[in-house]
Amino acid sequence: MDELLNDAARRAQTYLDGLEDRAVAPSGEALAALSELAGPWVDQGFDQSVDQGADAASILAKLDRLGGPATMASAGPRYFGFVTGGSLPIALAANWLASAWDQNAFSTVSSPLAASLEIACLGWLREIFGLPETAGGAFVTGATMANFTGLAAARHAVLAKVGWDVEQDGLFGAPPITILVGDEGHAALLKAVRMLGLGEARVQRLAVDDQGAIRADALPAISGPTILCLQAGNVNSGAFDPADQLIPAAQAQGAWVHVDGAFGIWAKAAPKRAALAAGYELADSLAVDGHKWLNVPYDSGIALVRDPSALRAAMSITAAYLPLGEVREPYDFTPECSRRMRGADMWAALAFLGQGGLADLVERCCRHAAMMAKGLEASGYDVLNQVELNQVLVSFGDDATTERVIAGVQADGTAWCGGTRWNVAGQGRGHGRAARAAMRISFSSHATKDADVVKSLEAILRVAGANSTG
Numbered sequence: 001m002d003e004l005l006n007d008a009a010r011r012a013q014t015y016l017d018g019l020e021d022r023a024v025a026p027s028g029e030a031l032a033a034l035s036e037l038a039g040p041w042v043d044q045g046f047d048q049s050v051d052q053g054a055d056a057a058s059i060l061a062k063l064d065r066l067g068g069p070a071t072m073a074s075a076g077p078r079y080f081g082f083v084t085g086g087s088l089p090i091a092l093a094a095n096w097l098a099s100a101w102d103q104n105a106f107s108t109v110s111s112p113l114a115a116s117l118e119i120a121c122l123g124w125l126r127e128i129f130g131l132p133e134t135a136g137g138a139f140v141t142g143a144t145m146a147n148f149t150g151l152a153a154a155r156h157a158v159l160a161k162v163g164w165d166v167e168q169d170g171l172f173g174a175p176p177i178t179i180l181v182g183d184e185g186h187a188a189l190l191k192a193v194r195m196l197g198l199g200e201a202r203v204q205r206l207a208v209d210d211q212g213a214i215r216a217d218a219l220p221a222i223s224g225p226t227i228l229c230l231q232a233g234n235v236n237s238g239a240f241d242p243a244d245q246l247i248p249a250a251q252a253q254g255a256w257v258h259v260d261g262a263f264g265i266w267a268k269a270a271p272k273r274a275a276l277a278a279g280y281e282l283a284d285s286l287a288v289d290g291h292k293w294l295n296v297p298y299d300s301g302i303a304l305v306r307d308p309s310a311l312r313a314a315m316s317i318t319a320a321y322l323p324l325g326e327v328r329e330p331y332d333f334t335p336e337c338s339r340r341m342r343g344a345d346m347w348a349a350l351a352f353l354g355q356g357g358l359a360d361l362v363e364r365c366c367r368h369a370a371m372m373a374k375g376l377e378a379s380g381y382d383v384l385n386q387v388e389l390n391q392v393l394v395s396f397g398d399d400a401t402t403e404r405v406i407a408g409v410q411a412d413g414t415a416w417c418g419g420t421r422w423n424v425a426g427q428g429r430g431h432g433r434a435a436r437a438a439m440r441i442s443f444s445s446h447a448t449k450d451a452d453v454v455k456s457l458e459a460i461l462r463v464a465g466a467n468s469t470g
């Protein structure tokens with residue numbers, strides 16, 4: 001055991017040390033070699049009998065030899081794809097320890113430690129996002145499941161209000177629920193809507209402005225069971241829906257307001273950015289990712305719900321209708337029963353960063369986005385969004401040119417940026433406006449330093465220059 005774990009730690013250290021200098025994307029050769037991992041089980045070449053002492057060291061060596069080079073260097077400083085946080089060293093270390101402990105976070109009996117860490121993290125998260133001390137929460141895999149969890153609580157609450165017990169009677173014959181989502185709502189939120197049987201086609205889309213934020217005047221008159229879904233941080237532009245106006249207006253008319261705050265809601269932790277997220281503390285439910293801007297390892301998300309009894313009614317496997325007890329049983333709040341102990345890495349990250357460190361992490365990423373946008377604009381390229389948060393959208397000309405530049409940057413290997421499509425006319429996805437190809441550059445990692453932004457900008461300009469001159 002000793003040797004094996006030390007060997008794994010050494011290999012991990014060597015891998016992390018190499019991230020600075022390797023190409024961000026894996027090479028074609030490295031990907032082709034992965035076929036060796038997929039050979040028939042019996043041909044893996046190791047003694048598979050535990051009794052006879054399977055050759056664990058060789059297996060680990062093979063995994064490392066083939067796996068390491070085939071990874072995307074998203075733990076490194078110049079990966080800007082999707083919205084991908086790195087892992088703080090402390091969070092990675094805590095994650096290792098937690099894996100060794102192999103706790104089942106299901107209940108206070110299966111792991112009193114996991115249950116305590118969740119309570120500690122919940123307290124800190126409520127403080128960061130401005131939620132009341134009584135708000136409940138669930139530790140899940142990511143924002144998709146956090147959206148699912150928050151919306152399940154919403155579904156329970158809006159139907160209970162009109163006398164329908166959705167957990168017992170299902171949705172067959174239930175009073176219809178109006179779901180309101182901005183035209184730029186994230187696909188993961190709509191997936192959650194589908195998984196809950198609420199029906200994507202029944203969703204009413206709300207018009208957005210040219211940054212993808214719901215227009216303050218787009219809220220229709222609300223009657224009957226209604227869930228308004230807002231977004232704190234558009235995955236492309238980083239834009240925030242105007243929560244300070246929409247939440248009170250919707251709640252006054254009896255709606256439940258759910259917020260998909262996957263990454264953007266962390267703006268609340270940074271004093272200079274907090275105004276962007278004003279009003280979101282009024283949300284009834286909030287979906288947040290840990291593995292994005294908090295920089296804990298995959299996978300980690302949290303659903304926070306103002307009224308814990310709604311969450312518990314939606315998720316409990318037992319006694320959902322008993323009053324909430326003194327003891328918080330984790331299984332009362334999550335979709336899953338058995339789970340890994342996500343509270344350990346989250347507790348360690350939050351404890352390590354503290355208020356100042358978290359503010360600095362968020363602020364630094366926003367500053368890097370501004371640096372990148374300024375450099376691109378200075379070279380004559382079109383930055384398509386107002387860069388107020390951590391996301392930059394840039395076009396290099398017509399769609400074909402932009403796509404060539406994205407592919408070129410990925411092949412160059414200095415940095416990795418993905419592609420997206422962005423509507424610039426400001427009339428919303430449902431209203432037929434044309435979308436334009438864009439490179440999306442997301443700054444979400446503690447590992448990125450100013451020099452990485454400079455080096456990546458140089459690489460992007462080099463590739464773009466080569467493409468525009470043919």
Ligand SMILES: Cc1ncc(COP(=O)(O)O)c(C=O)c1O
Pocket residue numbers: 082083141142143144145186188189231233234235260261262263289301
């Ligand atoms: C706004 C928003 N919601 C939801 C998601 C899905 O998050 P996850 O992949 O962690 O489930 C993302 C991912 O980028 C996002 O940006």
